[in-house]
Amino acid sequence: MVSTDNSGRKRVGLLVLFAFIALIILLKWWSDNRQAAPWTAQELVILESLWLKSLPPLAEDPSNLVADSLQAAKLGQQIFFDTRFSANGQISCASCHQPQKYFTDGLNKALAIGQTARHTPSIVGTAYSPWLYWDGRKDSQWAQALSPMEDPAEHGGNRMLYARVISSDESYRKEYEDIFGDIPDFSDMSLFPINAGPVSNAEWHLAWQMMSETSQDLVNQVFTNIGKLLAAYERRLMPGESRFDAYVESLLRGDAATGQSLLSNDEINGLRLFIGEARCTECHNGPLFTNNEFHNTGLLPSPGELPDQGRSRVVQQLLEDPFNCLGPYSDASSDRCTELNYMRTEMIELIGAMRTPTLRNISNTAPYMHKGQIDNLAEVLEHYNRAELALIGHNEAEPLGLSSTQLQQIELFLKTLEAPLAESQEWGQPF
Amino acid sequence: MKKFKSLLSQLAAILFLVLAASDLAAQEVWESISGFYIVSYSSKVTPIPINQIHQWVLHIETADGEPVSDAKLDIQGGMPLHDHGLPTNPVATEYLGEGNYLIEGIRFHMMGDWEITLEISQGNITETALIHLRI
Ligand SMILES: [Cu+2]
Numbered sequence: 111m112v113s114t115d116n117s118g119r120k121r122v123g124l125l126v127l128f129a130f131i132a133l134i135i136l137l138k139w140w141s142d143n144r145q146a147a148p149w150t151a152q153e154l155v156i157l158e159s160l161w162l163k164s165l166p167p168l169a170e171d172p173s174n175l176v177a178d179s180l181q182a183a184k185l186g187q188q189i190f191f192d193t194r195f196s197a198n199g200q201i202s203c204a205s206c207h208q209p210q211k212y213f214t215d216g217l218n219k220a221l222a223i224g225q226t227a228r229h230t231p232s233i234v235g236t237a238y239s240p241w242l243y244w245d246g247r248k249d250s251q252w253a254q255a256l257s258p259m260e261d262p263a264e265h266g267g268n269r270m271l272y273a274r275v276i277s278s279d280e281s282y283r284k285e286y287e288d289i290f291g292d293i294p295d296f297s298d299m300s301l302f303p304i305n306a307g308p309v310s311n312a313e314w315h316l317a318w319q320m321m322s323e324t325s326q327d328l329v330n331q332v333f334t335n336i337g338k339l340l341a342a343y344e345r346r347l348m349p350g351e352s353r354f355d356a357y358v359e360s361l362l363r364g365d366a367a368t369g370q371s372l373l374s375n376d377e378i379n380g381l382r383l384f385i386g387e388a389r390c391t392e393c394h395n396g397p398l399f400t401n402n403e404f405h406n407t408g409l410l411p412s413p414g415e416l417p418d419q420g421r422s423r424v425v426q427q428l429l430e431d432p433f434n435c436l437g438p439y440s441d442a443s444s445d446r447c448t449e450l451n452y453m454r455t456e457m458i459e460l461i462g463a464m465r466t467p468t469l470r471n472i473s474n475t476a477p478y479m480h481k482g483q484i485d486n487l488a489e490v491l492e493h494y495n496r497a498e499l500a501l502i503g504h505n506e507a508e509p510l511g512l513s514s515t516q517l518q519q520i521e522l523f524l525k526t527l528e529a530p531l532a533e534s535q536e537w538g539q540p541f
Numbered sequence: 542m543k544k545f546k547s548l549l550s551q552l553a554a555i556l557f558l559v560l561a562a563s564d565l566a567a568q569e570v571w572e573s574i575s576g577f578y579i580v581s582y583s584s585k586v587t588p589i590p591i592n593q594i595h596q597w598v599l600h601i602e603t604a605d606g607e608p609v610s611d612a613k614l615d616i617q618g619g620m621p622l623h624d625h626g627l628p629t630n631p632v633a634t635e636y637l638g639e640g641n642y643l644i645e646g647i648r649f650h651m652m653g654d655w656e657i658t659l660e661i662s663q664g665n666i667t668e669t670a671l672i673h674l675r676i
Contacts, residue, residue, distance in 0.1 A: 156652070159591075166593075240594075248606045259627050392623070392651050401650040448594050452629045452646025459625055506625065 152388040156385045158535065161358040165397035168237055172442035173435045174338045177345055182317055184541065185285045186343030189336060191540040194275050195198050196260060198223060199264035203258065206230045209538045212531070213347065214475045218412070219464030226294030228418075229482035232475055234531065235468050237345040237400040238280070240449035244464045247424035249450050250440075253340035253433040254332060258310045268314045270296075273332035274300055274533050290335050294328040301325050334439040344386040345538045347472040349398070352529035353380070373526060377514075380523030388494070388520055393466045399527070404463035408498055408505030412481045417502045420496060421460040421479075425453065458509030461503030473525045492498055550656025570610040573670040576604055578661055580670045582644075589676055591652060594629060598637065601661060615660040616644065620653055649676045 149157065158164055176182035189195060190203045206220045208272040212235040228244055235243060242254035258264040259272060276282045279295045286293055301326060306317035318326065322430040353372055360368040373381070384390045395401050404421040411417045428450070433439055435447035444451070454460070464480050475503040479485045484493060494515060497507040510518075531538045570581045577600050586595040601609040614633040619626035628650045635643040649655060657672040 157651075392653075395651065396592050401628075403592075403650040448646060450628075452594065452631060454626075454628055454630050456626065456630075506623070 113133075115437035125207055134292075134460070135156050136348075148366070150362065151245070153382070153385060156391060157358050157381075158355075158362060159395065160385075160391070160397060160399065161362075162349065162355045162397050163359070165238075168345065171237075171250060171252075171345075172446040173250050173440040174341055176335075176338050176342050177252075179289065179342055179484045181285070182289055182339050182342035183346055183537075185282075185289065186339035186341065187537065188282075189340055190541040192275075195265060195267065195272050195280075196223075197271075201265050204335070204540070205253075206258075206264070207233050209534075212474050215477070218477050220264070222264050223266040226261075226263050228480050229477065230532075231467055232345045232348055232471070233344050235289040235398045235470065237347075238398060239465070241401075241402065241465060242406075245418075245420050245424045246429060246465050248429060248431070249447075251344050252334065252337035255432065256335040256433060259336075260307055261312050268305050268309050268318075269329055269333035270302060270304070270306040270314075270318070272303075272336055273329050274304075276332060276336065284501075286332075286335070289339075291416045293332060296329075302329070318493055330439060332431065337433075343537070346533065348532040349468075350529040350532040351533070352470065352527045354523075354526040355529075357526070374522070376519045377522045377526050380519035380521065381521050381526075382534045383512065383516055387514060388516075389507075390494075390520075393506075394469050400466040402465060402485075404460055404465055406462040406500055406503040406506050407464075407494075409479050409483055410498035410501065412483055415481070417462060417500075418464075418477050418480060419462065421463040421465075422503075425455055425457070425460065428453070459504070462500055463503065466505070468525060470527050471529065473528055486498075487521045488517070491520055561622075563618050569602060571670050572604075573661060573668040575668060577668050578609065578670060579603070579604060579606075580659060580661075580672065582657075582672060589649065589674070591649050591676060594648040597647055599633070599642045599644055599659070600640050601642065602640050609661070609663070610636065610638075611663060612639065612642070613640060613662040614644075614659065615662070616647075618655060618657040619659075620651065621656055623651070624653060652676050 171177040171186065175223065190207075193200050193202045193205075195202065201222045204315050205213045205222055206226075207230065208215055215221075215230045220228075220230045237251060240246075242248040242251060246361060248254035248257065256269075260266075260268060267518045273294075274296050276286050277296050281294060284288055301321070303317045303321070305311075305314045306321060307314050308318050308327070322330075357369050357372040360366070360372060393401055393405055395402070406420070428434060431437065435442050435450050436444055440447070471479075473487065476486055478487075478490050493508055495510045495512050497505055499505060551654070568583070570579050571611045572579055582598045583600075584595060584597050584598050586593065589595075600616070601607060601612055616631045616633065617626065621624040627648070629648045631644050631647050634645045637643055643644055653676065655674050655676055659670045661668050661670060661673065
C-alpha cells in the first residue's frame with residue numbers, strides 16, 4: 111500500500127512538472143508569436159520617416175556643374191568600369207565596388223594593387239551624405255573619386271596618366287569636349303611627362319614638381335572633371351524599395367491585413383525593437399537608415415592594429431584640401447559650401463568616430479564596420495548589446511540588455527531591407 | 542438640409558482658421574537666466590527636419606520688449622539625455638533688424654529632445670538663454 115501510494119505521488123509530481131514545462135514552452139511560443147500589437151501614433155511617425163518614399167529629392171551639388179547631366183552620368187559610368195584608369199591596367203572602381211555585391215567587395219579590407227587600410231563601403235545613396243569615407247575626409251563625391259585613383263594600394267596611377275587616357279581616346283575625348291569644352295593639348299612631352307602627380311611614387315612626384323604651375327593646373331582641371339563625371343554617375347545609384355517599404359506603405363494606407371502578410375511577427379517585433387528599446391534609430395535614421403554623422407561605437411581595432419582615430423584626425427585636413435568645396439576646382443560660390451563652412455571642429459566627441467553607414471541591403475554587404483572587423487549581423491548585434499568601453503574616446507552606444515531571441519528578431523528585421531538597386535538595369539552594370 | 546450642411550462646413554472652416562491662427566500666435570519664448578533677455582526662434586524649414594542643414598531666425602528683446610540690435614551670439618547645444626553636442630557649428634551671420642539675427646548652419650541628427658545654449662553678449666555683459674525643443 112505504502113509503495114503504491116508513493117508511486118502515485120511520484121506520478122502526480124511528474125505530471126505537474128510536465129504541465130509546468132508545457133506551460134513555459136507555450137508561454138514562450140505565445141510571447142514570440144502572438145499577433146504583433148498595433149503601432150502607436152508615435153511609432154508610425156518614425157516608421158514613415160524610415161520609408162524610402164520619404165526620401166526628399168536629391169539636392170543639387172553646387173560644387174559640380176555636371177552633377178545632374180545624363181550625358182555626364184553615362185560617361186562617368188564608363189569610366190567607373192574602365193581598367194585603363196589604373197597603373198597596371200587591371201583595376202577600376204568596380205574592382206572593389208562590385209554592382210552584384212551592392213557596390214562592395216565582400217572582403218575585410220579591399221585588395222587591388224595593394225591592401226587598403228579600411229573596409230569597402232557601398233556607394234549607394236552616398237550622394238545624400240555631406241561627407242564621404244568612413245571618417246568623412248572628403249566633402250563631395252567628385253573630390254572623393256580622385257583619391258583612389260592615385261592611391262598606391264588602389265588604382266595606383268597618377269593624374270597625368272588619367273588626363274591622357276581621356277585626351278588620347280577618340281570616343282572619350284569627343285564626349286568630354288561635348289560636356290566641358292576643349293581638352294588641353296598634352297602632346298608636348300617636355301611640358302607634360304608620361305607620368306606625373308603629387309603621389310608617393312618618387313619619380314612621378316618629382317616629374318610633377320618639375321611642371322609649371324600652369325601645366326599642373328591644366329592637368330588638375332581634367333583630373334577634377336573625371337571626378338565630376340564619376341560623381342554624376344554615382345548620384346544615380348539609389349536603393350530600391352524593400353519589403354520593409356511595402357509594409358510601411360500598407361500601414362500608412364491603413365491596410366493592416368496586407369501589412370501582416372508582408373512581414374512575419376518576428377520581423378515586426380525586430381522592427382519594434384529597432385526603433386525603440388534597441389535605440390538603433392538614434393543614428394541609423396531617415397529613409398537611408400543613416401544620419402551621415404560621426405559616432406564612436408566602441409569597436410575594437412583589427413588584431414595587431416592601433417585604434418583608428420576616425421573623424422578627429424581629418425577635420426584639419428578637410429579644411430586644407432585643394433579639392434574641397436571652397437577650393438579652386440569647385441564650381442560653388444563659397445556661401446554654398448554650408449556643411450564645410452559650419453563644420454564641427456571640437457574634437458572630443460570625434461575621437462574614434464566614424465560615419466554611420468546605411469543599413470539598406472545590409473544583409474548583402476558582409477563583413478561589417480570600418481575595418482571589416484565583424485563577420486556577420488548576429489555578431490554586430492551582440493556588439494551593440496554589450497556596448498563595451500571604447501579603447502579611445504567614448505562609446506556613444508550603451509548596453510541594451512536584450513535577450514538572444516530579441517537580437518535574432520532585429521537581425522530578421524534587417525533582412526527585410528534587401529532590395530535590388532533602383533533602376534538597376536540602367537545603372538547597376540558596366541556601360 | 543443643404544443650407545445646414547454648408548453652414549456646418551463654414552463653421553468648420555472658421556474653427557480651423559481660428560485654431561491655425563492661435564497656433565501661430567503661441568510661439569514659445571525663453572527668458573535668459575537672470576531674466577534680462579527674452580528669446581524666440583523660427584526655423585526657415587518647418588517642421589524642423591533631421592539630417593538637413595538649415596537656417597533659423599533668432600529674435601532677441603529685453604524684458605520690457607525693446608529689440609536688441611547689437612548682441613554677439615555664441616551658439617552651442619546638444620542632447621542632454623544622450624550627453625552629446627550639435628553635429629555642426631552654427632553661427633549668427635547677419636543682423637536682420639528689429640532684434641532678429643540670421644543663424645546659419647544648424648542641423649539635428651537625431652529625433653528627441655534638444656537644447657540650444659545661447660550666449661548673448663552686449664559690451665562686456667554676457668547672459669545665457671536655454672532653448673528646449675523636440676525634433
Ligand atoms: Cu542623441
